[in-house]
Amino acid sequence: MGLACAVSAQAEETIRIGIPVGLSGANSVVAPSVVQASELAVDQINAKGGVLGRRLELVIADDGSGAQGAQRAYDSLVFQQKVDAIVAMETSAARNAGLPIVNRGKVPLIYTSFYEGRSCSPWMHINAWVPEQQVAPIVDQFMDEMGAKKFFLIGSDYAFGRGMLEFTREYVESKGGTVVGEEYLPMDGSDWTAIISQMRSASPDALITSTAGGAPNVTLTKQLRATGVDIPYGNYAIDEGTAATMGTDAEGIYIAASYITGIDSAANNAFLEALNAKFGAKAETPSELSVPQYEGILAYAAAVEKAGSTDAEKVVEALGEVTVDGPRGSITMNKQRHSPLTMYLGRVAADGSVEVIKSFPDVDPGEQCPQLAG
């Protein structure tokens, strides 16, 4: 009996945050950096005395980067571990699989991965970008600064690939440009020969690609370079780490991101320092996927503070109001559960690093969840 009391007292004391993440499967490449970012956030908050005098505790669960694993992970987090909130950097399939469980278990959820947009739940907030925020910087640069009129779009055949390119097409056409080709390869496809040949015969002024991360993106870039393509090239799927390992093949690629390690702000510098101090040589390079995770936990802590309790409904209400000053700047998830973000346009240099060319403050996510407005 005594033991049981001690345990329940302990549970009363800590606030448990569930982190479903792809330790195995496609996301296992970025998962370590996401876990580190989460641990750093929790450490920093606990070092300042926690939230409402209670310590934060992480519960990490593998979602296998897919729907089935996510169902297990969410079942475990919601019904077995009974976490107070979930902060999730996951694939769209995993998020969609988790949502019904979150709805059933009534747990606040912060989704921290960029995605194709328009995923809505009364329990979910999102602090990463959607197509509306990502597309404009690159297309504007190509059309306004570099005089491109004819675009060719290449993507992997999946929700994000298609969602991004559909939005790009609309945006290009709304600005008076034309899309001379839009082609997709299956998600695990690696032979882009036919598409590249088609693109060459369409002779566009600029190319924008939105493939799945990792192999498809790398193979496409390699094969493009092997055929000598040198028109302006925007890539929605490349991150700094990949660009650095790809060497000269990546040079000249344009990217748009809400986070680049080179952002020169006090918050970012402090974040990078803290990360290195905590993990030393094992520190993973932070990215567009791990930094929102860090900020997502800060946002939850702030919301609990504001709500004065971990009560799910109150926290969800507060999440739309609190502002986090993190490495990416000041972020509030107040636009139909999504966040206006500062976007950076970057270009990969010869040494694989990303130079920031321009920044676009507070880009609006547009109409994402009108039914949840306010």
Add this chain to the structure above:
Amino acid sequence: MHDISAAITTRFRVAATGCIIGLLVVAVAPWLLDTYLTNILIRTLFLATVVMTVDILWGSVGILTFGQSAFFGIGAYACGLIFTHYGFGPGWALAGLALGIGVGAVVAAATGWLAFFHGSLPLYASIITLALPIVLTQVIFSGGNFTGSSSGLSGFPTYYWDLRIWFWTAGTFLVLTTTAAWLLVRSDFGRVMVAIRENEERCAYLGIPVSRIKIMLMIASAVIASAAGFGYAAFSNVVAPELASFQLGTEFLIWTALGGRGTLLGPIFAALGIDTMSSWLSGTMPFLWKLLIGVVFVAVIVLLPRGFAPLVGGLFRRILPVRTAGAPARVLVPDTRSRLGQGADDQKPPLRIEHLSRRYGSLSVLTDVTMTGRASHLLGIIGPNGAGKTTLMRCISDGSERSGGKVEINGAEIGRGAPQDIVALGVGRSFQNTNLFDTLTVADCLLLARYRIDGARLFRSSVGIALPEPALDILRATGLDQRLADETGNLSHGMKRGLELAMVLATEPSVLLLDEPTAGLTRPERMVIGKVLGRLTRDYGLCIVLIEHDLDFVREISDRVVVLHQGSILMEGTVDEVVSSELVRSVYAGHHVEAAQ
């Protein structure tokens, strides 16, 4: 007769008991489990039902399928698509279920048509089943907003019943389908399934429509898998491409292999155990867990091909000796409606071969063979090894074998027909080697041979096996009628020969092709066979074509003899004409010299 009905009711009693115990466990379980385990198990119960169908296909019939997940996915997507895009309610739910089952059945039929045809390799069928989920997943990915592409569909309206109700639904579905499957594999039809797994070719030559049966089973298991997928999606409120992926199909196979293929319950428990365990362990050691499963899987395939079920079963039996519901005793009855020998027609020769040839690439095995087999005649075919005797038999009994020429059975051309079609024309063929169906009993084998004529009961066993009189004669003469319940693997060589002949006769042929039916037999055993063959030609008017090395035996029973040499007919005549021929003697002598070198 009393014993027999007792055996059959025993089997139904076992099935009913198992079913009731299963239902009781399902009824009680939700009160003993916490929410988390209940949630996990509801999904696993649906998956276990699919694993059960994999076991039917692979364990019982021998179709190694990587693609059962495709049907699961079809059912799941039927639910997700209908509820997301069209409507929600009892009517829509039924429509969705019907759609899932219907599409699943059609896809299964198409896949079966592509994978199973006479002469298709089992490994080819496996490749097709691997391609199916890959193509289907691609279709889902290309579906854009309609299918939700990679993200799947989620949050569609569904029945938010109490967890217990879902558990009961899933559990009852599993228990009922498994009971039906258990009865199916133990029925007469189940014996046919095992026979197909053990020796598909021999089944075809007994006139069993192997490909059609495989396609039917594929459709039936697709229907169950689709229904399970529908339930899974309706419960979990999510569909995603991975539900149709070959990775999931592979997992089904792994669970089946580890649980013990062909045991039905083994794979189900393996599915429940491993899937639940992996919910715990995959979080703590995701990669190691998969590696471990992979290593155990390979080890089990190599070292323990029957999986863990027999081990567990053996242990169980040691602790708690249970009388198993054995195969029912059966009786042989004369077939009163037998048409054996009635196909004979003196006007048309039962077997006519014209200009038959068979080439393998540039190698000619048979050239321009023309011959006629008459009713009530026994035609012996002799010739040295490699003369093409067995190839000739093959060309008569399988339409896809010959390279040129024509074969007519009772006036009908065989065309490119598969063996079972040619059996239907009236050809019966026995084989040189005697490996029958080692794990089947004598009675099962006879039942099998009667499939073409009497069919097989789906969930029950019949008691009497009707056989034509000559088949009964052979069984009595060899003592096989006393050993109906023995497995054929345990029979003596002579008995196997006798059984083989009885089985061929049970198909009621008018043309009988026998390939060395007396090889390895003792003198008295030969006499028995010789006598039966004599009766078959005399009293039943059969046309028998016999390959034989033993010239004395040929002399005793043959009416005419054809000598094959290097793929063409060297000579045809009476036994004495042939034996006294210089030409034939030189051929045989020459051959012996060659062989000696």
Add this chain to the structure above:
Amino acid sequence: MAILVLDILTTAAILFAVSAGLLIILGVMKLINFAHGAFLTVGGYMAYLNGAAGLSPWLSIPLAAGVGFLGGLVIERVIVRPLYDRPLDAILATWGLGIVIGQLITLGFGRGVQFAPNPISGTTELFGVDYSAYRLAVAVIAVLLVVALSALLKLTRFGLNARAVIMNERLARGLGIDSTRVRALTFGLGAALACAAGALITPLISVDPNMGLPWLVNSFMLVMVAGVSFPSLLVASLILGGAQVVVSTYANPILGGMTIVVAAALVLRISPKGFSRA
């Protein structure tokens, strides 16, 4: 048009190189090696390690072949040989082996994408168009491979024995051919070819634990259609690979991805012996 022709030729060459190892194992052992995709992946990682060690990129192909040969011999002895009489179990066991290899690679190198240096980069002018130089090199290598493999089968003692086993194993054993040894060497050779093909295609794609998977089903279908001769595999690669390129170019690359599977299945349904009779 010139580009289309070059696309078809080089695609066929790649398909041929990727499937050759599968074909020889199928021919001699009547077995489809479901670990083929994993072997390709191993070849890719050999190229990566070779590059990381700073050796010439061309060395990666013989290196991968050597590792594949030795690995193949071990795998044949431990996993495949006990399953000679159970061909479907051999499929499953090699499939399981593929899973194990994939997990080992993931444990060792992580899920991330690795890079191998490219032996030839850039483009070459041919028939008036700039075309990827490495793809052209692969086409040349594939032609050399056909010649070398045919010579191996036609001119060497091993080839003679292997052909005897292909035609009639029982007879071959009767003639004193050690068919167990032939099978072991064949599996080694098949694994070597698969690994070498993995290293060969690496400069065109990227190295990751699943890189072999997308090739798997297409190469299965190609060898089923081709039967057991290398020239007919080349014909099958040209026709079906050509169909894939044409469908991808004029219809849609997603349909193109399914072309080989669907076309091959239909060919086999209509004419079960595939192209091997031609």
